Amino acid sequence: MRMRFVLLLLIGIMLVAGCQASSKPLDQARKPDQAVEPTDSGYPAEVRNWLSNMKPYLVAGVIERGGKTYLLVSGGEQRTAGYEVKISDVTESDDQLTVYVDMTNPGGPAAQVLSYPNAVYVMDRSIDDDKKVVFVKAADQERIPQIVGHQPTVPFMEGSHTIKIMEMELDDGEIEVEGIALVDDGTVHYRLTNASGNVMSSGRTSTEAQAPDWGCFELDDVEFPADATHLELYRIDPRDQSPQDVVRVPL
Incomplete structure (x- = not known):
């Protein structure tokens, strides 16, 4: 009888321990996922603000912060998913920096949602003030419009x-x-x-x-x-x- 009681007691302890061990993962599962935007996470606030401000437009710009130069391209508002913007190459001469941009359309059927593709290229140095920066489409060398002068690095009022x-x-x-x-x-x-x-x-x-x-x-x-x-x-x-x-x- 005593052995039976001890056995039941051990089974009860194991059940309680099992419930306690499983409670933490259940609580974690209830927490919402934290969405992270891969295109702008980790960049300075000025870069994130620029991308947010200009996302409806096809436009490019240059921001210098902390000894680095950020080359930015917004692909504008698109009616579906599947569009991509990528800076494929940057060349430099004495008086000009040329940024080549690949702009890819969906290869087939795509989700019917608004999308805002963009690209950021980081140079670990500043560029000379008198050096011209030009953004072009790599496919046909067509120039991409730019923001000239002070960049929109704060949210628009x-x-x-x-x-x-x-x-x-x-x-x-x-x-x-x-x-x-x-x-x-x-x-x-x-x-x-x-x-x-x-x-x-x-x-x-x-x-x-x-x-x-x-x-x-x-x-x-x-x-x-x-x-x-x-x-x-x-x-x-x-x-x-x-x-x-x-x-x-x-x-």
Whole structure:
């Protein structure tokens, strides 16, 4: 009888230990997976912001951080999966760095989801300020549009399809704005309006490049009336002179 009791006791202890040992893996299994984006993980925040900002567009850019040069290419928004962007080669002459980009389409049926392919090439050194960087498609040498001037390394504050605001400051009745724009004539127009929508003052500024490239632009120390409530940035349609892609920012 005593042997039987001891045997039952040992079986009970083993069952309890087994339940305890299995509880931890069960708890771990309930935890959600942590998705890691392989195309931008591990890069500086400036590089990740650039890729996020420009993912809808086919465009390239250059960022220098920490003694390294990052060559960036966004393949733009695609309607399906299966698109790939790869920097296949980088060549250098005395006055130019040429970046060759392979852009691959799906080889067959692909998932019907939006995708945003991109590529990053890291050089373990800086490049000379006077050296031109050109991105081309490896297949046909067609040039890829670039961002000229300051790069969008911070999340956009506001924006339309072709005009993006990176930074804006208001101080002592003056406005300072920095952004990028994709405009044919290299001009960004602005106006200050009141609560009724009436234009109080207006002007324009130049971008550092014209379409198909994006160019950086700045508004420096633009005075605004005390009753101005909004800043509007826009481009002009050359056909009818109407404002297009208006960005409206409250002051």
